[in-house]
Amino acid sequence: MSEEVDGTRTAEEKQEMEDKVISPEKAEEAKLKARYPNLGAKPGGSDLLRKRLQKGPKYFDSGDYNMAKAKMKNKQLPSAPTEKTEITGGHIPTPQDLPQRKTSIVASKLAG
Amino acid sequence: MAGAGGGNSDVQWCFSQVKGAIDDDVAEADIISTVEFNHSGELLATGDKGGRVVIFQQEPESKNQPQCRGEYNVYSTFQSHEPEFDYLKSLEIEEKINKIRWLPQKNAAQFLLSTNDKTIKLWKISERDKRPEGYNLKEEDGRYRDLNTVTTLRVPVFRPMDLMVEASPRRVFANAHTYHINSISVNSDCETYLSADDLRINLWNLEINDRSFNIVDIKPTNMEELTEVITAAEFHPNQCNTFVYSSSKGTIRLCDMRASALCDQHAKQFEEPEDPNNRSFFSEIISSISDVKFSHSGRYMMTRDYLSVKIWDLNMESRPVETYQVHEYLRSKLCSLYENDCIFDKFECCWNGNDSVVMTGSYNNFFRMFDRGYRQDVTLEASRENSKPRSVLKPRKVSTGGKRKKDEISVDSLDFNKKILHTAWHPLDNIIAVATTNNLYIFQEKLN
Numbered sequence: 108m109s110e111e112v113d114g115t116r117t118a119e120e121k122q123e124m125e126d127k128v129i130s131p132e133k134a135e136e137a138k139l140k141a142r143y144p145n146l147g148a149k150p151g152g153s154d155l156l157r158k159r160l161q162k163g164p165k166y167f168d169s170g171d172y173n174m175a176k177a178k179m180k181n182k183q184l185p186s187a188p189t190e191k192t193e194i195t196g197g198h199i200p201t202p203q204d205l206p207q208r209k210t211s212i213v214a215s216k217l218a219g
Numbered sequence: 220m221a222g223a224g225g226g227n228s229d230v231q232w233c234f235s236q237v238k239g240a241i242d243d244d245v246a247e248a249d250i251i252s253t254v255e256f257n258h259s260g261e262l263l264a265t266g267d268k269g270g271r272v273v274i275f276q277q278e279p280e281s282k283n284q285p286q287c288r289g290e291y292n293v294y295s296t297f298q299s300h301e302p303e304f305d306y307l308k309s310l311e312i313e314e315k316i317n318k319i320r321w322l323p324q325k326n327a328a329q330f331l332l333s334t335n336d337k338t339i340k341l342w343k344i345s346e347r348d349k350r351p352e353g354y355n356l357k358e359e360d361g362r363y364r365d366l367n368t369v370t371t372l373r374v375p376v377f378r379p380m381d382l383m384v385e386a387s388p389r390r391v392f393a394n395a396h397t398y399h400i401n402s403i404s405v406n407s408d409c410e411t412y413l414s415a416d417d418l419r420i421n422l423w424n425l426e427i428n429d430r431s432f433n434i435v436d437i438k439p440t441n442m443e444e445l446t447e448v449i450t451a452a453e454f455h456p457n458q459c460n461t462f463v464y465s466s467s468k469g470t471i472r473l474c475d476m477r478a479s480a481l482c483d484q485h486a487k488q489f490e491e492p493e494d495p496n497n498r499s500f501f502s503e504i505i506s507s508i509s510d511v512k513f514s515h516s517g518r519y520m521m522t523r524d525y526l527s528v529k530i531w532d533l534n535m536e537s538r539p540v541e542t543y544q545v546h547e548y549l550r551s552k553l554c555s556l557y558e559n560d561c562i563f564d565k566f567e568c569c570w571n572g573n574d575s576v577v578m579t580g581s582y583n584n585f586f587r588m589f590d591r592g593y594r595q596d597v598t599l600e601a602s603r604e605n606s607k608p609r610s611v612l613k614p615r616k617v618s619t620g621g622k623r624k625k626d627e628i629s630v631d632s633l634d635f636n637k638k639i640l641h642t643a644w645h646p647l648d649n650i651i652a653v654a655t656t657n658n659l660y661i662f663q664e665k666l667n
Contacts, residue, residue, distance in 0.1 A: 131551035132499040138554040156445050160398055160417055215271040216240040216249050218296040
């Protein structure tokens with residue numbers, strides 16, 4: 108019975124199956140590209156690294172904010188909201204985005 | 220069932236202690252960010268996201284309980300770093316302690332270096348167990364005496380007092396890093412140390428805090444051409460001229476400071492060749508090295524990338540001599556791990572005292588040990604459920620196939636929020652410290 112089933116598989120399907128068996132990474136990559144079609148071809152490149160270099164909450168700067176507002180009026184922003192290729196540095200925080208102020212310093216619970 | 224131990228395949232690990240709060244609601248400040256034993260193993264330091272350092276001291280072994288080595292109790296705790304604000308860039312500088320490194324002990328006091336993203340501090344931890352009493356001009360509580368009541372002259376004497384452990388900052392090494400510091404490493408000469416950020420490595424003298432030498436600079440003139448960053452750096456344990464640094468592209472460069480002042484030209488480059496057919500979107504990300512550690516012998520070094528631990532012989536640059544899979548079953552989950560950012564988690568790794576076993580963390584509060592000699596590996600779990608005193612840890616197993624055996628856990632049931640990034644191994648004994656998100660577990664070898 109199993110021979111019959113094997114015989115009906117096309118060469119293409121066999122190759123696909125082989126690919127999936129050989130490389131789960133490539134299957135995962137296909138999944139990712141399906142969800143984020145705009146993902147850049149070079150993932151480890153400058154964008155990702157520059158995002159990493161700029162790690163740290165960016166605080167509200169009224170100059171930046173007003174400049175960005177003025178720019179937005181003139182230019183239409185690209186529609187995709189949370190793309191993995193965007194650097195966080197490009198996002199000008201609004202007053203609503205600001206994180207809460209830190210609470211006062213207390214002793215570590217490891218020492219308790 | 221056998222665990223992984225120092226050259227003996229029958230080591231079993233037992234729960235010893237757990238530190239930290241039990242409640243599930245974890246405050247961000249309580250997230251443990253670094254764990255480090257000192258050179259004798261008597262002291263164990265932890266740093267957290269709130270900028271605090273807690274040091275535990277091992278109690279001397281008691282005659283009543285010869286079966287277990289001493290417990291670790293709080294010795295000192297202090298606020299090492301505080302949040303700062305970079306006004307020029309409108310950026311907050313986190314107080315999170317990225318690394319702690321102990322200096323070898325030279326006198327009664329202990330010294331450690333602690334660093335956040337921008338500033339390194341040298342802390343002196345000293346004990347005081349005597350205090351002067353019998354001043355002529357002051358009362359015991361410090362108030363000045365009415366001079367009319369002073370009729371005699373006496374010599375103050377030192378009297379014993381309850382032990383007080385004081386931590387004081389002796390040096391602050393600031394303003395030398397534009398990017399975020401990821402590593403510090405004390406040189407075997409005990410005079411200098413290095414600090415590494417994403418693009419540069421600086422050399423400091425422990426006595427001089429207003430000057431440092433730049434020894435590695437990989438910043439491209441045009442930032443658009445940036446292709447890799449420095450992820451970790453360490454001095455060789457006994458060759459004071461040698462250090463290594465790892466990159467986000469999976470390479471390790473070994474540099475010799477005798478060759479030139481600026482070590483941009485590496486003396487050796489360690490890189491495993493990649494099969495171009497297997498290259499995927501994730502290849503470079505998972506090859507990024509999150510930690511590099513020399514063996515105690517100085518002959519080998521270990522690197523940790525997302526899925527594996529590799530041991531390199533310093534004499535061979537072409538490929539590692541040993542590769543251990545930490546959680547290979549995650550290779551078919553890379554898409555979701557990218558989406559939830561777990562693929563960027565930075566796991567550390569460590570050697571045991573005689574370099575025969577290596578250890579690293581994983582998810583679901585699992586951690587893994589690889590015995591290099593016996594070619595055995597074991598997965599253990601740090602959880603409150605296995606926290607009966609001296610209870611032996613049962614090896615855990617993740618089922619990868621369709622059929623899940625009893626006691627196995629399936630990949631989809633793993634909790635990716637429970638990550639063990641920081642582990643440390645006592646330099647001499649089989650005692651390990653494992654940090655979950657906000658708890659510190661101490662496990663010991665079962666002694667009969």
